[in-house]
Amino acid sequence: MTATRRDTFHVRIARHGLVFRFSRRSTVLTSVLWLCAGGVLALSLGLGEFDLRLADTLRVLGGGGTLxxxxVVVRDRLPRAVTALGVGAAFGVSGAILQRIAANPLVSPDVIGVNAGASFGALFVITVLGGAGASLVLGALAGALLTGAAIVLIALNHGLSGYRLVLVGIGIAAMLSSGTSYLLIQADYRQVLNAASWLTGSLANRGTLHVAVIAGTLAVVVPVLLVLGRHLRVLELGDDLSRALSGGTRRIRLSLITTAVVLAAMATAAAGPIGFVALVAPQITRRLLPGRPVPLGTAAATGALLVIGSDLAARLLFAPTELPVGAVTGVIGAPVLLYLLARANRIGHTG
Structure with a gap:
């Protein structure tokens, strides 16, 4: 089943000759998902060790309330919730781009090693340089970007196929994991404690720096994707046919992969390597919109809802003990990964 003409509407920017097509169904679903994410955000501002009613939360946001x-609301919970939304959106879009280009549901930043690169970079800053804060963000960003560049350059030798990206990424991730283990062995116990929380993926103690990192990334990347995203449907047709329909497909594909890696790198720099979100969000979206390519906006909304919902659960399930959000997304994502592997194996045997 594919979207009919009645299910789509167009937005034309006459000055630049750009035409954007939107599915009404995906637009409605995206709006509902963002509304749900906003509702969870409102809950997360009021719930916790220090509970507040919604009216009290709104009063504090309006400038009232006690110190x-x-x-609690403005300096602690609000930056955390906004970071969760942005990180989830970035991971969701990153995973959707990679899975659509590679035509493989197993291709995501955490599977192909981008998160492992960010982890190594951040741990290097913590254990070797003794850094934190902005330097930790820069270290994670550098590690993720260098890893993504290495994966793409190695895979480019024989084409950017889905399984090639997965295999190359798994190999690089294994080497980086060994490096991470070595750094942990050499570190003292205080550095290990600091690293352990970050390596699991955590939104605790997030502030304006982390909000600025992810918000600035999305502000730059979204306009780029509005232009590049239009080529995804052509790229999904395969190299030969997409090359016949549109020239410069290699350059467009490389630009989209670079964008996906940057999104994952910045999200990981802001919140740590939160596992499985980039893998699961596009798959949930695909099942909510069967028969359609995964819209990037809907994948973003799904990822945002998944991360902020998981973070709220991480804070409340075992209160006053707080779990890292990565532990909750791992519980959700690991069964999905096993299902995708089993499904791919079944299709391979029957094909």
């Missing part, structure tokens, strides 16, 4: 309420 304690202001610290």
């Amino acid at each position: 304690i309420e202001y610290d």
Whole structure:
């Protein structure tokens, strides 16, 4: 089943000659998902060790309330919730781009090693340089970008196929994991404690720096994707046919992969390597919109809802003990990964 003409509408920017096509069904679903994410955000601002009613939360956001309420809502919970939304959206879009280009549901930043690169970079800053804060973000970003570049350059030798990306990424991730283990062995116990929380993926103690990192990334990348994203449907047709329909497919494909890696790198730099979100969000979206290519906006909304919902669960399930959000997404994502592997194996045997 594919979207009919009645299910689509067009937005034309006459000055630049750009035409954007939107499915009404995906637009409605995306709006509903963002509304749900906003509802979870409102809950997360009020719920926790220090509970607040919705009216009290709104009063604090409006400039009222006590100093304690202001610290809890504005300085602690609000940056954390906004970072969760942005990180989830970035991971969702990154995974959707890679899976659509590679035509493989197993291709995602955490599977192909981008998260492992960010982890190594951040751990190097913690254990060798003794850094934190902005330097930790820069270290994670550098590790993820260098890893993504290495994966693409190696895979480019024989074409950017889905299984090639997975195999190359798994190999590089294994080497980086060994490096990470070595750094942990050499570190003292304080550095290990600091690294352990980050390596699991955590939104604790997030502030304006992390909000600025992910918000700035999305502000730059979204306009780029509005232009590049139009080529995804052509790229999904395969190299030969897409090359016949549109020239410069290699350059467009490389640009989209680079964009996906940057999104995953910045999200990991802001919140740590939160596992499985980039893998699961596009798959959930695909099942909510059967028969259609995964829209990037809907994948972003799914990822945002998944991360902020998981973070709220991580704070409340075992309160006052707080789990890293990566532990919750791992519980959700690991069965999905096993299902995808089993499904791919079944299709391979029957094909």
